[in-house]
Amino acid sequence: MSRRYEKKPIVLTTNLPFSEWTxxxxxxxxxxxxxxxxxxxxxxxxxxxxxxxxxxAEESRAERKARKS
Structure with a gap:
């Protein structure tokens, strides 16, 4: 991050809010x-x-479970 900061674009995705980054x-x-x-x-x-x-993933899991039953 330090090497790219203010030099090149960065795309960052996360499912965590900043408060949980710690x-x-x-x-x-x-x-x-x-x-x-x-x-x-x-x-x-x-x-x-x-x-x-x-x-x-949940739909796929449910389909596999239905086939086993």
């Missing part, structure tokens, strides 16, 4: 530094709703 990075300071860089020139698009992949 759960995946080594410490809060690291997460805060990354969030600061990410949002500096960002256009943040928040998409609400059910996950397409999750829905498809």
């Amino acid at each position: 759960t995946i990075f080594p410490n809060a300071a690291c997460a805060i530094a990354l969030i600061d860089r990410v949002i500096h020139h960002a256009s943040i698009i928040s998409i609400e709703g059910d996950s397409y992949r999750r829905r498809m």
Whole structure:
């Protein structure tokens, strides 16, 4: 991130809100530094709703279960 910051575009997708980024990075300071860089020139698009992949996986699982029965 540091090498690309303010040099090239970055597309970042996540299912976690910024408040939960501390759960995946080594410490809060690291997460805060990354969030600061990410949002500096960002256009943040928040998409609400059910996950397409999750829905498809659940349908596929239900079909497999129905075939076994």
